Amino acid sequence: MGQEKKHCQQCGREIYFDGICVSCRAENERNRFLALSEEEMNQAVQQICREIAETGKLDHERELCSKLIQYRDINTAEIAKQAFSKGVYHPWELYKDAPDDVIDQMIALLMEDDVEVRLVNNLLLCLSIHGGQKVFQTFLEWERNPRKWSEKICVAPSEYAFYGGWSYDRQGNWMKTMFDTCYPMVKGTLEQKKKSPVKIGSRTGEKCKRCGCELAYLMEIDGRDQRLSFLGLDGVVKVKGCPNCVAWDGGDFCRYQLDGSSELVPEGDGFTTEDYLGEEGIEELSSNTYCLGETPVSLRYATDWEGGSSVGGFAFWIQDYAATYCPDCGRPMQYLAQIQWDTVLDGMEGNAYLQICKDCQIVTMLHQQT
Ligand SMILES: [Zn+2]
Ligand SMILES: [Zn+2]
Numbered sequence: 001m002g003q004e005k006k007h008c009q010q011c012g013r014e015i016y017f018d019g020i021c022v023s024c025r026a027e028n029e030r031n032r033f034l035a036l037s038e039e040e041m042n043q044a045v046q047q048i049c050r051e052i053a054e055t056g057k058l059d060h061e062r063e064l065c066s067k068l069i070q071y072r073d074i075n076t077a078e079i080a081k082q083a084f085s086k087g088v089y090h091p092w093e094l095y096k097d098a099p100d101d102v103i104d105q106m107i108a109l110l111m112e113d114d115v116e117v118r119l120v121n122n123l124l125l126c127l128s129i130h131g132g133q134k135v136f137q138t139f140l141e142w143e144r145n146p147r148k149w150s151e152k153i154c155v156a157p158s159e160y161a162f163y164g165g166w167s168y169d170r171q172g173n174w175m176k177t178m179f180d181t182c183y184p185m186v187k188g189t190l191e192q193k194k195k196s197p198v199k200i201g202s203r204t205g206e207k208c209k210r211c212g213c214e215l216a217y218l219m220e221i222d223g224r225d226q227r228l229s230f231l232g233l234d235g236v237v238k239v240k241g242c243p244n245c246v247a248w249d250g251g252d253f254c255r256y257q258l259d260g261s262s263e264l265v266p267e268g269d270g271f272t273t274e275d276y277l278g279e280e281g282i283e284e285l286s287s288n289t290y291c292l293g294e295t296p297v298s299l300r301y302a303t304d305w306e307g308g309s310s311v312g313g314f315a316f317w318i319q320d321y322a323a324t325y326c327p328d329c330g331r332p333m334q335y336l337a338q339i340q341w342d343t344v345l346d347g348m349e350g351n352a353y354l355q356i357c358k359d360c361q362i363v364t365m366l367h368q369q370t
């Protein structure tokens with residue numbers, strides 16, 4: 001019942017209802033936000049502040065607030081000030097440009113001993129998103145001399161910090177855990193893909209020892225392309241992985257050389273899994289036509305369900321941020337790229353996340369889904 005096949009009125013793909021598909025709807029929404037004028041954005045900010053001031057909540061305009069941050073990277077100072085005065089902490093990203101006095105007051109709240117655990121969690125996340133010297137020094141201090149609330153939270157402040165794109169190693173050295181530029185992967189032609197410095201899912205001809213599926217270069221990145229200079233990779237990185245096992249075997253990583261050679265290092269024996277992809281799946285994956293976009297986008301552009309695959313910026317973590325440490329040097333790794341599976345493999349859910357340690361020339365591969 002109701003399972004009759006229809007076609008999206010915008011892109012033509014098969015759907016089961018009249019109208020346009022989810023990804024077309026997301027695209028239209030994105031385009032609407034990208035087209036807003038400065039004045040319209042200022043008005044939207046006022047609208048958001050008004051709701052918080054009048055109701056003490058960010059409910060009705062919450063989506064508006066998130067999308068403005070996601071697509072336009074608006075300055076959130078005014079919203080943060082208003083939100084903090086009413087105890088509104090979601091979305092945490094609204095604190096990215098919080099004024100100094102708000103940050104000071106948040107830190108002061110965490111200096112109390114009887115803070116409720118939910119508030120601790122919210123405050124640590126908001127502070128992480130904001131980042132900066134003061135937050136870093138305070139986190140370090142709290143890690144060395146834990147506050148009473150630290151027993152109630154599962155992870156150290158240094159892991160919260162990843163949400164803001166930074167962290168520190170055991171010696172207390174500050175590190176960036178992201179790249180300050182973001183490029184989307186966009187649909188092109190096979191011809192355009194040949195010239196793209198980033199490719200998804202190319203064939204390797206090698207077989208996975210666990211499941212027999214053909215290994216793929218989950219992503220190939222030619223750091224010499226001028227668009228990718230922000231990565232600081234003077235060569236080609238080919239991240240080799242098993243597209244079939246990646247969903248099961250967290251912890252696999254890949255050692256790469258900048259000449260394009262790479263080696264998959266499986267984590268233990270893993271499960272011996274069935275090869276669900278087969279030749280057909282590998283063919284579908286490798287024949288996608290995604291290419292690196294021509295121009296950079298806002299850093300949080302790809303942070304939702306229809307965000308697509310992207311290089312740099314922030315990831316869309318379907319579950320919690322998987323803070324990852326380099327298997328060689330033990331220091332926090334840098335988030336490099338994500339692949340939204342259903343854009344390249346029909347029926348495969350979730351995202352793959354690549355994180356890199358450039359010092360040790362290692363990329364880890366993780367998968368998350370609902
Ligand atoms: Zn569509
Ligand atoms: Zn495999």
Ligand SMILES: [Zn+2]
Pocket residue numbers: 326327328329330331357358359360361362
């Ligand atoms: Zn390392």
